[in-house]
Amino acid sequence: MIINTYFKHVTMNRKYPIFALLLLASALLFSCHPDYDATVEELDVAITQYDEEQDFSQLQTFYLEDSIVYINDEEAGSSVNVNHSQNDLIISLVRQNFLDMGWTEVTGPTDGQIDADVSIMLSVLETDVNNYYYYWWDWWYWYPWDWWFPWYDDPWYPGYPVWPIFPTYPAQGYTVGTLFIDMLNMNEVEIPSDDDSSFKLPMPWQGAAMGILAGSDTFLQQRLTNEINQVFEQSPYLLK
Amino acid sequence: MKKYIIISLILLATTTLKAQEGTSIFINYLPSMPMGGTADFSDNISPRGIDFEVERFLSEDLSVGFNIAWNLFREKIPEETFYHNDLTITAVQFHYTNIFPVHVNVKKYFSGQSDYIPYAGFGLGTSYNETRNDVGIFTLTEDKWLFNLAPEIGMLYDMNYKAWLSVKLKYNYGFKAGDFPSQSYLSLGLGIGLK
Numbered sequence: 001m002i003i004n005t006y007f008k009h010v011t012m013n014r015k016y017p018i019f020a021l022l023l024l025a026s027a028l029l030f031s032c033h034p035d036y037d038a039t040v041e042e043l044d045v046a047i048t049q050y051d052e053e054q055d056f057s058q059l060q061t062f063y064l065e066d067s068i069v070y071i072n073d074e075e076a077g078s079s080v081n082v083n084h085s086q087n088d089l090i091i092s093l094v095r096q097n098f099l100d101m102g103w104t105e106v107t108g109p110t111d112g113q114i115d116a117d118v119s120i121m122l123s124v125l126e127t128d129v130n131n132y133y134y135y136w137w138d139w140w141y142w143y144p145w146d147w148w149f150p151w152y153d154d155p156w157y158p159g160y161p162v163w164p165i166f167p168t169y170p171a172q173g174y175t176v177g178t179l180f181i182d183m184l185n186m187n188e189v190e191i192p193s194d195d196d197s198s199f200k201l202p203m204p205w206q207g208a209a210m211g212i213l214a215g216s217d218t219f220l221q222q223r224l225t226n227e228i229n230q231v232f233e234q235s236p237y238l239l240k
Numbered sequence: 241m242k243k244y245i246i247i248s249l250i251l252l253a254t255t256t257l258k259a260q261e262g263t264s265i266f267i268n269y270l271p272s273m274p275m276g277g278t279a280d281f282s283d284n285i286s287p288r289g290i291d292f293e294v295e296r297f298l299s300e301d302l303s304v305g306f307n308i309a310w311n312l313f314r315e316k317i318p319e320e321t322f323y324h325n326d327l328t329i330t331a332v333q334f335h336y337t338n339i340f341p342v343h344v345n346v347k348k349y350f351s352g353q354s355d356y357i358p359y360a361g362f363g364l365g366t367s368y369n370e371t372r373n374d375v376g377i378f379t380l381t382e383d384k385w386l387f388n389l390a391p392e393i394g395m396l397y398d399m400n401y402k403a404w405l406s407v408k409l410k411y412n413y414g415f416k417a418g419d420f421p422s423q424s425y426l427s428l429g430l431g432i433g434l435k
Contacts, residue, residue, distance in 0.1 A: 038374075042319075045331040045376035104393065176377060186384075210376060230330050234321050 044211040046230040054204035056079035056237050061104045069123040097232040121182040134153025178210040207231035266293040268431030274313045282313035282337040291332030301349040313337040335375040341367035341388050355398040363390035367414045386414030404433035
């Protein structure tokens with residue numbers, strides 16, 4: 001009985017310091033939250049991707065539609081407020097960048113045909129930050145191809161860059177806006193008259209500017225301008 | 241409030257409790273300086289580190305033990321252009337390196353009559369390493385278990401019959417594995433031990 005009491009005493013004492021130290025360790029660990037507090041501006045990203053086999057010197061003229069396709073996040077409901085007020089700014093910035101890089105603009109379709117080497121498609125995806133990855137992943141599924149090719153029911157979607165990564169949520173409750181600037185090589189577009197597998201939409205260059213939609217209009221315009229310009233700045237192969 | 245809880249726990253631990261005979265339990269605060277591959281990714285001295293150690297004394301001047309630690313290094317990279325797969329990306333990057341070494345260690349004590357007992361030790365084991373790059377709302381993460389070693393020198397202060405104070409310098413090295421670079425850092429450990 002005495003022996004048992006002794007061991008019980010030792011065992012209890014043995015447990016408590018470990019427990020106390022673990023508590024101390026937990027308190028230290030949780031008091032050191034590792035994340036930086038990023039500002040909205042610091043979450044802005046400019047991304048580009050291009051076809052390394054494309055000879056861009058062969059592409060000289062561009063056609064830019066004077067409208068932007070908006071894709072919003074139905075699941076986010078009221079948290080997403082698609083704002084078209086920046087349309088003019090976006091279109092003029094994209095146009096100016098192409099002109100500054102030496103491209104020639106073709107201003108309108110002739111006989112229903114776009115007589116330009118490339119057609120620039122602008123689209124904006126707005127979604128709650130929590131659903132962003134889901135939409136990014138399936139981007140081409142959401143893109144309204146029938147708006148571009150209404151005569152074709154079931155086009156083949158070219159692959160869009162997919163990041164082998166997962167999102168963080170530094171800004172819960174915010175809306176993420178992404179402007180996609182996609183270059184379609186009109187010289188190599190193949191659109192079959194009926195449904196077969198030869199449908200081809202070559203995209204030699206794609207750019208994206210993304211950021212959290214927060215702040216005043218002026219702040220948003222300043223960030224949009226920086227990011228759109230950056231998309232072109234990091235694409236020197238487009239220079240004529 | 242958190243400070244008071246921590247202080248209370250320390251006082252409680254050092255005045256009312258006792259570890260098993262021949263065994264000491266340590267907890268160390270472990271601020272660290274990144275070196276080599278760790279510094280290449282996240283080059284800032286980090287105040288975020290801690291280790292937990294159990295030492296079994298085989299004799300007065302020799303112990304074997306088990307050590308588990310955690311260190312976090314971080315660095316904010318100002319806006320720059322970088323490449324990921326076939327993407328060109330311009331953004332501010334937030335780099336984080338988390339390292340969790342798990343070691344078996346041996347320590348040799350140079351004890352005399354003094355209450356101050358210097359020692360030299362060597363730990364061998366593995367470490368879980370995770371590097372994370374936050375870009376916008378995305379994050380790029382890589383992780384790897386590395387073969388790990390950690391030599392250290394330190395000194396114990398025999399505070400009373402229940403507790404030690406400890407100070408140590410510990411170098412941690414995780415060997416390169418595949419594309420994952422070697423990880424290394426130097427830590428200053430300040431801690432308390434229960435006898």
